Amino acid sequence: PTYATAQTIEDVTVKFAVPGYAIENMVLEITSRRLRLRASGCQERSGHIGRLLDSNVDLPEPVDPEKVTATLEYGVLTVKMVKAAWVRGEARRVPVREISVPPEQAAQEGGQADA
Secondary structure: OOEEEEEOOOEEEEEEEOOOOOHHHEEEEEOOOEEEEEEOOOEOOOOOEOOOEEEEEEOOOOEEEEEEEEEEEOOEEEEEEEEHHHHHOOOOOOOOOOOOOOHHHHHHOOOOOOO
């Protein structure tokens, strides 16, 4: 199926286009680096069962397989995963300060600019 991957500082989101596939026929599996979606055939208008779905997505960063949510809405399956570094506490936010004096001017005045 068609899918799109997006990420923020803290999480990775994958959206699959799965119109016609029933939620009870979907199997979602995850490791820290890969997401797999399998589903049995969808019901077509003709009454026939459509093709099977099996899609693997390599994730842009490691995630915590225990911190995953999946929702199905209007034929779009959204899978949101928390990046592993945030769960393990390895990543931290660093505040960014604005320096009012340009580094060149601070150096000329004998001061040091914050890096």
